[in-house]
Amino acid sequence: MLFNKPVTDIIRQRKSIRSYMDKPIEEEKINTLKKFLSTNTIGPLETKSRFIFITAAAQDKKSLKGLITYGMIKNPMGFIIGSVENAPYNLEDFGYLMEKNILKATDLGLGTCWLGGTFSSSRFAQKIALQNNEILPAVTPVGYAISKINAIDSVIRNASGANNRKPWSSLFLKDDKPLSMEEAGHYATPLEMVRLAPSANNFQPWRIIKDSLSNTYHFYMKRNPGLKQFFFMKADLQRVDIGIAMCHFALTAEEKGLTGVWTIRNPKLKGMANKLYYTATWIGSNE
Numbered sequence: 001m002l003f004n005k006p007v008t009d010i011i012r013q014r015k016s017i018r019s020y021m022d023k024p025i026e027e028e029k030i031n032t033l034k035k036f037l038s039t040n041t042i043g044p045l046e047t048k049s050r051f052i053f054i055t056a057a058a059q060d061k062k063s064l065k066g067l068i069t070y071g072m073i074k075n076p077m078g079f080i081i082g083s084v085e086n087a088p089y090n091l092e093d094f095g096y097l098m099e100k101n102i103l104k105a106t107d108l109g110l111g112t113c114w115l116g117g118t119f120s121s122s123r124f125a126q127k128i129a130l131q132n133n134e135i136l137p138a139v140t141p142v143g144y145a146i147s148k149i150n151a152i153d154s155v156i157r158n159a160s161g162a163n164n165r166k167p168w169s170s171l172f173l174k175d176d177k178p179l180s181m182e183e184a185g186h187y188a189t190p191l192e193m194v195r196l197a198p199s200a201n202n203f204q205p206w207r208i209i210k211d212s213l214s215n216t217y218h219f220y221m222k223r224n225p226g227l228k229q230f231f232f233m234k235a236d237l238q239r240v241d242i243g244i245a246m247c248h249f250a251l252t253a254e255e256k257g258l259t260g261v262w263t264i265r266n267p268k269l270k271g272m273a274n275k276l277y278y279t280a281t282w283i284g285s286n287e
Ligand SMILES: Cc1cc2nc3c(=O)[nH]c(=O)nc-3n(C[C@H](O)[C@H](O)[C@H](O)COP(=O)(O)O)c2cc1C
Pocket: 014, 015, 016, 017, 072, 113, 114, 115, 116, 117, 118, 119, 138, 156, 160, 161, 162, 163, 197, 198, 199, 200, 201, 202, 237, 240, 241, 244
């Protein structure tokens, strides 16, 4: 079994943690997480990632200090660092795999925070021995969340509206109209889990169009023009966001016994799809 709890509970529980307790992560949890990372390397669109988990020994917390991140992350006890090979769908696959790692950490009771913009990549690149054919799109700190949210956290959370999510009607469509939960049937929960996903700046760029007749779901991106140009962005984070959405969707579908496969075949839909960027399609086999 992938997780100890239902993935829907883990997804609901996860939120970005930017301040950590002064409590080291237990050896057993470190080993569980490392084992998980080592097998989680091929994305649904077939590109390959590598992940490492680094932690500071109790007496050597300074060794992680230099790694951060313009002061926004307080007292991390470790980091998951990931790299992905250069290939057409690498960022989507990286988003999928890294989110799976983050859900595993959440399952173990650990806090995390996707960092795709605010980290200094060269030190992390050194740690993972980044190769010429690879990039390092994002990392996450790991540790126990401090119980009370502090001032920095609440400023960041308020600025990005971190607790807010767009309504179904803005995200999911069928026949160029909003898709209702009833029309989604068994897929209502996988879609709801996409809606709760984290995204860079909480822009929520995922748009999903259901086929009129079948359990086929086309995943698109609604690009937020500002984001790609920010000087500190390491990669096109909105593509990473689509991979995260695919991860929530597929893991939830799997847990509900809904089988399906990912393919890349643009249906070239008209109407609202014209303003969106197509990524991939889930072809569900269940009725
Ligand atoms: C790809 C990606 C990159 C992100 N980069 C950063 C970052 O650089 N700094 C940061 O503080 N939060 C970052 N976040 C966290 C988002 O701001 C956060 O997920 C969003 O506001 C929703 O809040 P939640 O994760 O608590 O649900 C990133 C999230 C994603 C998915």
